[in-house]
Amino acid sequence: MKKDLAVLFDMDGVICDTNPYHLKAWEKFAEKHQLHLEGKDLGYYIYGRTNRDALQLFIKDKAFANGNHFSDDQLTDLSEEKEALFRDIYRDHVELTAGLKNFLEEMKQASVPMALASNAPISNIDFILDATGTRSYFEAVVDATQVTKGKPDPQIYLRAAELLNVEPHNCIVMEDSTVGVEAGQKAGMKVVGITTTHSPEELSHTDLVIDNFAELSINELKNLLISGH
Numbered sequence: 001m002k003k004d005l006a007v008l009f010d011m012d013g014v015i016c017d018t019n020p021y022h023l024k025a026w027e028k029f030a031e032k033h034q035l036h037l038e039g040k041d042l043g044y045y046i047y048g049r050t051n052r053d054a055l056q057l058f059i060k061d062k063a064f065a066n067g068n069h070f071s072d073d074q075l076t077d078l079s080e081e082k083e084a085l086f087r088d089i090y091r092d093h094v095e096l097t098a099g100l101k102n103f104l105e106e107m108k109q110a111s112v113p114m115a116l117a118s119n120a121p122i123s124n125i126d127f128i129l130d131a132t133g134t135r136s137y138f139e140a141v142v143d144a145t146q147v148t149k150g151k152p153d154p155q156i157y158l159r160a161a162e163l164l165n166v167e168p169h170n171c172i173v174m175e176d177s178t179v180g181v182e183a184g185q186k187a188g189m190k191v192v193g194i195t196t197t198h199s200p201e202e203l204s205h206t207d208l209v210i211d212n213f214a215e216l217s218i219n220e221l222k223n224l225l226i227s228g229h
């Protein structure tokens with residue numbers, strides 16, 4: 001029988017507050033490749049996007065030093081290069097977002113199915129799940145290579161719902177990035193915005209804005225679903 005509630009977690013900015021470290025990694029990467037990143041643009045280019053999409057935006061708008069043409073394999077290599085920088089920078093700072101461990105436990109005790117649905121490459125997903133010891137909480141893990149388009153396309157979240165065998169309208173998405181919020185909403189799901197990466201104002205189009213997981217209970221999630229029907 002299908003369950004009437006599932007929680008789908010984004011990873012970067014939701015499981016761990018990683019985006020400040022991604023920013024540092026992108027800065028290092030940009031320096032090496034002589035890309036000129038400007039402060040106000042950074043969020044637009046990187047937060048929540050797949051590296052391939054971010055790189056293609058850089059290529060289109062900023063011009064890579066080498067003439068701007070990359071094959072698929074080159075994009076994959078550049079993406080891995082940036083993520084290796086990220087893992088080196090973040091390794092000594094790994095920490096779950098506030099209140100998350102208790103929240104995961106509460107959901108597990110209540111038999112609420114949970115999935116991880118991230119635009120990050122699997123190398124980063126493995127790194128975070130192993131470093132935080134949270135792998136066993138997730139019945140399904142979906143990354144961008146398992147679908148044809150990453151977030152903001154809804155496919156990642158729809159695939160996660162399918163793997164959990166829960167209808168999209170019974171899924172609640174936990175997101176920090178505007179790109180991810182768009183994916184969750186396009187999937188027909190309720191979205192809780194967590195203010196690790198964007199301000200409450202920037203997340204005001206979500207169904208609920210929280211600063212950390214200590215503010216969330218299973219009853220609140222159930223109320224969110226009810227309020228939409």
Ligand SMILES: O=P(O)(O)OC[C@H]1O[C@@H](O)[C@H](O)[C@@H](O)[C@@H]1O
Binds near residue numbers: 013047048049119
């Ligand atoms: O979908 P998530 O978990 O937010 O992660 C996606 C991306 O988030 C970005 O902020 C990072 O710069 C990327 O490297 C990362 O892959």
